[in-house]
Amino acid sequence: VTGNTTVYAKVNVPAEDKTFLEKLEDHENVTITTKEEWDTFVEHSDVVVAGQLITLGADINCQNTTYDSMTFRGNFNGNGKTISNATFRAVDSAYYNSTESDIVCSGMFAALGAGQIVANLTLENIQAQYASTYSAVLAGLADGTSANPVLIQNVQVRNSSASGRTAAGVVGFTRNVDVKFCSSRDTTITGLANGGGVVGINNAIVSYCYSTTSPTALPSLFGGSTGGVVSKNVRGGYNDMCWSTMTVVGASDVGGTDIGALVII
Helix, strand or coil, X not given: XXXXXXXXXXXXXXXXXXXXXHHHHCCCCEEECCHHXXXXXXXXXXXXXXXXXXXXXXXXXXEEEEEECEXXXXXXXXXXXXXXXXXXXXXXXXXXXXXXXXXXXXXXXEEEECCCEEEEEEEEEEEEEEEEEEEECCEEEEECCCCCCEEXXXXXXXXXXXXXXXXXXXXXXXXEEEEECCEEECCEEEEEEEEECCEEEXXXXXXXXXXXXXXECCCHHHCCEEECCEEEECCCCEEXXXXXXXXXXXXXXXXXXXXXXXXXX
C-alpha cells in the first residue's frame, strides 16, 4: 500500500444483539412485548414491508398517548392481546388507488392495502380523531385487489370512538376485503355522511360480525346513512350472518344496512 486507503468490512450482527428497531429495519418478523417497543413500531411502521409479520406478545397499555395513524404494509397478529388507551390522529392515506389526492384517514392504521392481514386483536378505549374522509378504530380504509384482498379477522373494538365524514367501529371504507368475526361494543361512532357499527362504506364482504353501537350521521334527507353493522353497501358489497342492536334517537330516519338489527327505540 503506497497511498491513503479505505478498507471496508461487512459485519453480521447476531439477531440476539440487534435492537428492536434494527430488526424492524432489517424486515424481520418481530414480537412487541413492551410499550417502548410499541412506540418504536408506531413511529417507524413505514419501514415494514409486505409479508413482514408483527405480533403482539403482551397487552399494551398506551397510557393515553396520541399517535399519528400508521402507514403499514405488513401483517399484524394481535395474538389474542389488547391494545388500550390511545388516540390516533388523521393523516393523508398512502394506499388509496385513486386520482384523488386528499384522502385523509384516521385509525390505528390509516389504510390497509392488497394482501395485508390483521387478526386476533382487541382494541379498548381507542380514539380515532376526526378525519375528513374515513375514520374507524382499526383502519380508516382497507383497499385490496380482487386477486389479493385484505383480510381483517377477529378484531374486537370496545369502549372506543371514531368520527369523520364516514366513520365506523372497525373499518371506514372497504373494497376487495374480507371482514370476518369482528365486533364493536360500547363505542361512539359519529359520521357526517355515514356511520356504521362495524364498516362505513362497504364494497366487500362482511360476515359473522356484530355491533351494539348506535352510529349517528346526517338524516337521509340530507344524504346521511347509518347502519348497525354497515352504513352503506355499494356495488358488490354485502353482509352475511351479521347482527346488531341500535338505539334510534328521535325520528327513525335510518338509511343504512341494518342487517339483523334489533332496533331499540
